[in-house]
Amino acid sequence: MVMIIGAGFTSFGRKPDRTIVSLGVEVGRAAMCDANIGYADVGSGYFANALGAKLFGDMTIGQNVFAELGLSRIPVVNTENACTSGSTAFYLAQLAIRAGQCDVAMVIGAEKMCVPELGLIDSGRNELETQLGMVTPASFALRAQRHMYEFGTTREQIAAVTVKSRQHATLNPLAQFRSRETLEEVLASPPVADPLTRSQCCPIADGAAALLLASDDYATKLKRTVRLETAVLSSGSYANQADICRWETDDRTAAQAYEQSGIGPEDLDLVECHDAFTIAEIMHYEGLGLCAAGEGGPLAASGATSLGGRIPVNVSGGLLSRGHPVSATGIMQIAELVMQLRHEAGPRQVENCRIGLAHCMGGDRQGDTKSCTIVVLSRK
Amino acid sequence: MVMIIGAGFTSFGRKPDRTIVSLGVEVGRAAMCDANIGYADVGSGYFANALGAKLFGDMTIGQNVFAELGLSRIPVVNTENACTSGSTAFYLAQLAIRAGQCDVAMVIGAEKMCVPELGLIDSGRNELETQLGMVTPASFALRAQRHMYEFGTTREQIAAVTVKSRQHATLNPLAQFRSRETLEEVLASPPVADPLTRSQCCPIADGAAALLLASDDYATKLKRTVRLETAVLSSGSYANQADICRWETDDRTAAQAYEQSGIGPEDLDLVECHDAFTIAEIMHYEGLGLCAAGEGGPLAASGATSLGGRIPVNVSGGLLSRGHPVSATGIMQIAELVMQLRHEAGPRQVENCRIGLAHCMGGDRQGDTKSCTIVVLSRK
Numbered sequence: 001m002v003m004i005i006g007a008g009f010t011s012f013g014r015k016p017d018r019t020i021v022s023l024g025v026e027v028g029r030a031a032m033c034d035a036n037i038g039y040a041d042v043g044s045g046y047f048a049n050a051l052g053a054k055l056f057g058d059m060t061i062g063q064n065v066f067a068e069l070g071l072s073r074i075p076v077v078n079t080e081n082a083c084t085s086g087s088t089a090f091y092l093a094q095l096a097i098r099a100g101q102c103d104v105a106m107v108i109g110a111e112k113m114c115v116p117e118l119g120l121i122d123s124g125r126n127e128l129e130t131q132l133g134m135v136t137p138a139s140f141a142l143r144a145q146r147h148m149y150e151f152g153t154t155r156e157q158i159a160a161v162t163v164k165s166r167q168h169a170t171l172n173p174l175a176q177f178r179s180r181e182t183l184e185e186v187l188a189s190p191p192v193a194d195p196l197t198r199s200q201c202c203p204i205a206d207g208a209a210a211l212l213l214a215s216d217d218y219a220t221k222l223k224r225t226v227r228l229e230t231a232v233l234s235s236g237s238y239a240n241q242a243d244i245c246r247w248e249t250d251d252r253t254a255a256q257a258y259e260q261s262g263i264g265p266e267d268l269d270l271v272e273c274h275d276a277f278t279i280a281e282i283m284h285y286e287g288l289g290l291c292a293a294g295e296g297g298p299l300a301a302s303g304a305t306s307l308g309g310r311i312p313v314n315v316s317g318g319l320l321s322r323g324h325p326v327s328a329t330g331i332m333q334i335a336e337l338v339m340q341l342r343h344e345a346g347p348r349q350v351e352n353c354r355i356g357l358a359h360c361m362g363g364d365r366q367g368d369t370k371s372c373t374i375v376v377l378s379r380k
Numbered sequence: 381m382v383m384i385i386g387a388g389f390t391s392f393g394r395k396p397d398r399t400i401v402s403l404g405v406e407v408g409r410a411a412m413c414d415a416n417i418g419y420a421d422v423g424s425g426y427f428a429n430a431l432g433a434k435l436f437g438d439m440t441i442g443q444n445v446f447a448e449l450g451l452s453r454i455p456v457v458n459t460e461n462a463c464t465s466g467s468t469a470f471y472l473a474q475l476a477i478r479a480g481q482c483d484v485a486m487v488i489g490a491e492k493m494c495v496p497e498l499g500l501i502d503s504g505r506n507e508l509e510t511q512l513g514m515v516t517p518a519s520f521a522l523r524a525q526r527h528m529y530e531f532g533t534t535r536e537q538i539a540a541v542t543v544k545s546r547q548h549a550t551l552n553p554l555a556q557f558r559s560r561e562t563l564e565e566v567l568a569s570p571p572v573a574d575p576l577t578r579s580q581c582c583p584i585a586d587g588a589a590a591l592l593l594a595s596d597d598y599a600t601k602l603k604r605t606v607r608l609e610t611a612v613l614s615s616g617s618y619a620n621q622a623d624i625c626r627w628e629t630d631d632r633t634a635a636q637a638y639e640q641s642g643i644g645p646e647d648l649d650l651v652e653c654h655d656a657f658t659i660a661e662i663m664h665y666e667g668l669g670l671c672a673a674g675e676g677g678p679l680a681a682s683g684a685t686s687l688g689g690r691i692p693v694n695v696s697g698g699l700l701s702r703g704h705p706v707s708a709t710g711i712m713q714i715a716e717l718v719m720q721l722r723h724e725a726g727p728r729q730v731e732n733c734r735i736g737l738a739h740c741m742g743g744d745r746q747g748d749t750k751s752c753t754i755v756v757l758s759r760k
Contacts, residue, residue, distance in 0.1 A: 053433035059462065060461060060462045063750040071615075074614070077461065080439055098480065099475045099479040235446065236452065371456065
């Protein structure tokens, strides 16, 4: 049994004067303060960064971060797994505890994206499809078009995801976009790839997040209450090009997570999912079993996934409003669950929150999935 | 308990017509053939590559490799840890089995270095010391100079490491440099950083290596005999600049490995260590406890670390003769132990080989250590 005993995070946004290392150190310190434990208790470090090597030639960054935290001798692993980089580091940390390697493990994800070196995010610039125009927003737009064609999903239903996201983000001081947007404003924002307008695409960001995981024995002494029910990492099949209205990885990873934890979608009080684009959130509703296939559009428009609704989704503002510093995102989603399960989420607190699910996916082939993670946490 | 049930590898050298993915797939298939198990039994994949993102912008390569192997749905982790990238992936795989996540895990490390993009390997080109000339060979030469000053180690003793390495490599068809070199030839090869001549620096290479790990229960059914005694990963302290004749990480990681396994240096039949430069092997003799501090030079010259000697070191030819495709190296070292412990190493077989140790270190600050791994295997 693994418990989550501490979380730390920065706001997400442009941070031109910060390095990857300084962001990582900040959230590591914050997580230690939150957990209120001694540095000597931390037995291993898992560090996620997706873009540092490509953009800046930086490698083995984790050792620099953990050394600055005073944790210079522990096992340190650097991992990269596209948008699931952070949640993959989390997955490894819980393996280390379950394997008995250590009692306490720290996970840190830090990313710098708001730099000229980034250029266009193309998800595979050497692929023929990319060169023909199939950049990431286009691939999600194609899924949206197909969803509209197949299920009668409307532009308004899709755009409703952003309206909800901005509304939630007004309650989250860490988010990038904290002003309400009306349905009309979302639909009238500049088109990116029809039907997706600019307000329906998540922004890049600099930022970092950290978590401290501990064995049950260790956490019980501290009277901590957030328990890991399951953490699943899976890879994509590349086999669903004929059916672009669903991600086979969502279905499969969710089935595995629900089976391992004995928790079903009807038991969830809160979901943080990978809303890189509005249509993605709608498809994830279906993949996670929050509604039947094809019913994601009406669910989005119904208000059921808003704070106070049947199953609140992305009350943090999600990727769409909080921003998406790649390797920090998967950890921040879990950190949001931790705050909610501790009933410390302030104005965006989900009432009686006892079980939460964080979902993340990463890919590089035009929106096809390469990896998917699902983490389920509960309040003991 | 974890067992090693299969190994696969390429030769190391220039492979201009090969991609990272094709190298990875080749060794993955070879490991599967060696283990003679079905693909459906492989429960997770750990992939190491150090330079692909920096040189080519390639990321999440592991998913491409495992998907081509037909393993498109398992959890796949991409890791990078400088020269210990491969052994770190191995470390993670054994954690996964010990945690009960899967019965069989595959580890693959693949690297392409023989490309114009590589440029000078500088270990931190933005550091002031690098810009002042402290490139990697210079930092090892400085350690050699200090070792000579402090312990009376001679140029001939240091160069003897290459003589032995080449001699061993004549017995290894996978090695890059398979011709004998005399002590006079090693000393007369072009100077790189005094006292290190060119023959005393390991060559870059393209190449890949893979291992299959399994739980005890699974391996016992197959009647496999190679057992993992311990795998230790640790990080560097950056604190030993005052004493450049030893790596504090070697001492500490070895102590931990010996304590965890109940095996001491006197029990070892074979060592593969990280001989990136001749002086490094001598310092590792001391760090691993094969001799007392300061006695590495005489040990190298004595013949005790040659095939047939008291404790053979790098009978594969090591990094110096086999070559050093960064992320493949740590896995290849372990694969060499596997062949030796199975008594299938042909003309370079160590007689009655029952216990072997693989040591790897990675760094980026002028030869200072960022990570160190030690893996001890035994024949059941």
